[in-house]
Amino acid sequence: MASYDSDSSSDGDELQTNVTLGYATEESTGDEISHIGGQPTWLDSNTTPSAALARCKACNGYMSLLLQLHADLQQHFPEDERRLFVWCCRKKQCSKKSGSVRAFREVKKAKFTTKPQAQPLPANSIVSQPKVDLGSQLFGGSSTPTTNTNRNPFSSDPSPPQSNGNPFSLSDLSSLAAKPPQKPAQSESPSPPTTTFADKLKISSPTAAITTTTANPSESWPPESSFPLPFRHSYLDAEAEYLDAANPPAAGPSNPNPLITNLDEDDTPSSARAEKDLYESSHDKTFSHFTKILSQNPEQILRYEFAGRPLLYSSTDAVAAHFVLPGHSHVRTSGPIKGIPRCGICGSARVFECQLVPHLIYELEKDDEEAMKIDGVGMEWGTIIVGTCSKNCGDEENRKVVFQEEWVGVQWEEEVRRKG
Template identity: 55%
Template sequence: MPPYDSDSSDDGGDDYSTTNVILGYAVSDPSGDEISHVGGYPSWLDPNHPPPAALAKCKVCHGYMSLLLQLNADLQQHFPHDERRLHVFCCRKKNCSKKIGSIRAFREVRKPEARDKREKKNLIETKPGTPVPDLGTALFGGTGSSSAIDGTNPFSLSNSGAQPTANPFSSIGSPSTLAAKPPQRPVDEPVPLTETFADKLKIGSDRDVNPNNVEVTEHWPEPASVPPPFTSFYLDAYPEELDKEPVELTKAEASKTQYDVDDSGGAGVSQKDDFESELDKTFQKFSDRIAQNPDQVLRYEFKGEPLLYSGTDGVASRFVVPHGKSGAIRGIPRCERCGAQRVFELQLVPGLIYELEKDEAMDLEDGMEWGTVILGTCANNCGEPGTVTFQEEWVGVQWEERVARK
């Protein structure tokens, strides 16, 4: 695990540094992205082929969940021909809080049809008596046939070659033009893309595939059948900027990883003290980092590393080895569909809870109780060519105790 701010890179400024993390912000005004939003209702790459209803249900109570995030997650640098969306849902029932399966996420992907199938389809669909186009054009396409969108995703690394891990927002100084797509309610026909959240991230957007061999017996529920949605907000994206602080750590301290605990080892230091020390240090680092951009609701860095809320729970154990102990980092579970390694892609942070619940009438004891929601996705972006595939992905939730919020 690299040191706490090892992902930061000096952009030459005097007062701040920019990291490879892209931050998402909830905004009320349209930001140019018709797809990415928090709250509201989900929309699909093919409105005629929604996911199976099983993906909409809480694994604890089996009731329908509410949308937390829909993200246009096209990754032009990694998957130039694929359309991708990420959907994160949560159960709002108090009894399901802090239980595995009450927050779920899935990846929606449309891959182009295999070339041999596409060529065969074009030949079969040629009607008798109609002019046959030039064979080269029929098989390989001609001018005007391209449907590719030069989408750039604000939550992904650019391949422009500006820097080793070039940030698409390397020109920092003026407000980012990376836009987050506005929320979109279910519609009967696809809405043409304008500037997508993917455009801002530099992340690049038919038939259903049954995720995890779940028997499909229901179609995705109609809006009237699900709980009232959270208030919907558009998303905007900017690169993470951190204040530069003087280096005050000693060489020994600097050698420790982000989530190490103090190993000074005194006779009066108990295991409980060590545990609490690690917990406090991890949470403090999380709080300090978030505080530099307090309005953020999500953090995006494909193949990056999450900012942990706790250093002692089961989720943390997948990303770090406690100081003084040996062993390999467990990592995120592999993709059940193709067996490929999963990688960190994004995490939701407490600012999202505030935005979604600030206008709702509820007691302080109600509402969401997580510190961060971490999403790991298939590194291969697996899916069936020529169709829309829905695949449930790994979600790691670090929970919090409810505290009074202003």
């Protein structure tokens, strides 16, 4: 879970987190690259990934695209072109099996002009450093503004972020995916939010580039007809995340996950409450926190915070073990993800980058009878967490496009028991 800004909205009822939320929209935002469903597109149409990256590890069949994200990180890797792809197998027999959801990163390192050899500088000389265009978008086009014809949907609307004036109450994850949410009401603010997705990430520490090599794809990318029927296509828009600050969260060593305090407060009599406390598992508390956070911005399909912390659906499964300290239910501080494989190209640690949340299921499957015929019951995951190389490594020497599979942690939908 993200940390919180000290600044709140104008009415003092909301706090802004470090998370940027993605929303599905039928209308183009000016960025034709970032989208859910549909078919993938590549940085270079002549350079495609190995088809093996889009095969389910359970059945070896081709998967369907969940998300394509134009993931340029202008504040971290300002010269690199970068995209993320998340796929899933829609066969019922592969549901909840390892390898039925996969992700890979596409990156092209910047091709710099030839640099002259360094010359001794005269005393008292001043060297001007190239400026990083913080106004460039994360989910937009090329890092070169003059050649980018795609606008970032995450910066297309200068109006204040949406806040949910009528949050819904969720009893289980099924209702998250199945029910169309209420559109959040707008909250007024005297100053507009940051105008780019990269600005919203608040990333200021650049990461050094590294030298790597890559191998040629092992399996040619097949024609679209080889893949299952794609999910419905929608564009992406984004807003900064604002949460209710009526009871300001106290973040700190004893409570690093904001809003986790008072999650269990209710009007249950003390005797029944004691029994309920004995019954409740840490999973129940984590799930309750998960649904309460999502309910404040119910149309979100994507949560983005590079090198941040995910919002866990459960604190008791194998995925949670990478983020939760033993004996605790809160997510540990941001940084490298413990215990997962390091980057397959450069060996660097991976960090949390983004996660998909259940309203995506609704957006992909609504009004799509064919989608339901394929998988029978629809997708059954609680959240999909993506961890990527912290160095954004690629082909430094030749500046060629590189595709690298990244880590995916899926927390599958579980029935959350409630005591009546």
